[in-house]
Amino acid sequence: MSAIPSSIPLRNDLLGEEPYGAPQLDVPVCLNVNENPYPLEPDVVSSIAQRVASIAAELNRYPDREHIELRQAFSDYLAKESGTRLRVEQLWGANGSNEIMLQLFQAFGGPGRTALGCDPTYSMYPEYARDTFTTWKLAHRxxxxxxxxxxxIDAINEYGPSMVLVTSPNNPTGTVLPHDEIEALLAACEQAPVTGAPEGAHPILIVDEAYVEFRDPGTPSAVSLVPKHHNLAVSRTMSKAFAFAGARVGYLAADEGIIDAVRIVRMPYHLSAVTQAAALAAFEHTDEQLSTVAHLRQTREQTASWLAQQHYHGENIRVAPSGSNFVLFGTFERRETIFQDLLDRGVLIRVVGPEGWLRVCMGTDEEMARFRQAFTEVLALHDQA
Ligand SMILES: Cc1ncc(COP(=O)(O)O)c(C=O)c1O
Structure with missing residues (x-):
């Protein structure tokens, strides 16, 4: 519960609001925030330490505001990962893709503007909308x-949003958005007007690819569409597959016009010299940083099929097909009790998504064994009830 006294003039629309965030609990098995569970290799750690040490004496100075070297590293990484070479002017970094999204809302949302999302989806989007006074509308999946x-597409034409947000793979469902559907949405956006914007403006399509490295090999990324579409913005992060959540680095691949719009609203020197140095060091070890992705994909497939063989009150458990590093499963009459019973056994998962569903993120082999053991016990407990 918050302790904000009424003598403090909090914005009226924030009265009664609570800070958002998954519980951070000290438990043995944390499978609740979709991190890569494997720690960094010692040689990556020493590269980070060296890079940070090499700039430490210059921390009296502000960092490179335009973070050019890091944008070049994003370009090199995407050329390898998605097969598309973008120019530095088509790339932009920030403190996690959370900040990328907030900057997009600051640049394209605002009073009189609408953003459209497709629920169930990532629960932070409505918060960015609230914080920027943007109207939040939904087209249900x-x-x-x-x-x-x-x-x-009907909702795009009806509401005239300035921003359309789709997530692929989607959180919390894991659903992958096929390339032809992204192209259909782009085509609709390129025709539609924007309510509250000067004539001739069209909605931008934002594809949130936070988990995209977990997709099946050979599947194209929306980054490959950036050179052809002025109204496309693809958000990426180093937090998930890249195993760098603690460093807080997200990035945006988009037309130069979109990047220039974001540059208007960014805080001066938003990306610290320490963050830039750490990210550059991690990119020197891209293969090592991504070396666990294939295994985590396999863990996901094994976990999904194991869950689908389990029963709750005589019924098979449903599992949403996932292209990510987590699995949504259900449905449970009272999902909070399942969550709590797992927590009592030292396993933290997430109550998120549509009523009755739960989400588990892929951990190490040992962590997944503990999850299976705990979940088996919990199901037996509920069967007796
Ligand atoms: C769909 C999606 N987008 C963006 C983020 C933000 O990640 P970060 O700010 O760590 O890059 C998350 C984090 O869970 C997410 O699930």
């Missing part, structure tokens, strides 16, 4: 969590 493209 199909029952199987795939995108309802027709409904989304």
């Amino acid at each position: 199909h029952e199987d969590f795939t995108l309802d493209v027709d409904r989304t």
Whole structure:
């Protein structure tokens, strides 16, 4: 509960609001925030230490505001990872993709503007909308969590949003958005007007690819569409597959016009010299940083099929097909009790998504064994109840 006294003039629309965030609990098995569970290799750690040491004496100076060297590293990484070479002017970094998203809302949202999302989806989007006074509208997904493209296009035409947000793979469902559906949305955005904007403006499509490195090999990334579409912005992060959540580095791949719009609203020197140095060091070890991704993909497949063989009150558990490093499963009459019973056994997962569903993130082999053991016990407990 917050302790904000009424004598403090909090913004009216924030009265009664609580800070958002997954619980940070000290438990043996944390499978709740979709991190890569494997720690960094010693040679990556020493590169980070060396890079940071080499700039430490210059911390009296502000960092490179335009973080050019890091933007070049994003370009090199994406050329390798997605097969698309972008120019530095088409790339932008920030403190996590959370900050990238907030900057997009600051640049393209605001009073009189609407952002459109496709729920169930990432629960931070409405918060960015609230914080920037942007109206938040939804086009619901199909029952199987795939995108309802027709409904989304209808909503684009009805609301005239300045921003359309889709997430692929989606959080919390894991659903991958096929390339042709992204192209259909882009085509709709390129025609639609924007309510509250000067004539001739069209919505931008934002594809949040926070988990995209976990996709099946050979699947294209939306980054490959950036050179052809002025209204496309692809958000990426080093927090998930890249195993760098603690460093807080996200980035944006988009047309130069979108990057220049974001540069208007960014805080001066938003990306510290320490962050830039650490990220550059990590990019020197891209292969090592991504070396656990194939294994985590395998862990996901094994966990999904194991969960699908489990029963709750005589019924098979449902598992949403996932292209990410987490799995959404359900449905449970009272999901909070399942969550709590797992927590009592030292396993922290997440109560998130549509009513009745729970999300588990892929951990190490040992952590997943503990999850399976705890979940088996919890199911037996509930069967007796
Ligand atoms: C869909 C999605 N986008 C963005 C983020 C933000 O990640 P970060 O700020 O660590 O890059 C998350 C984090 O969980 C996420 O699930």
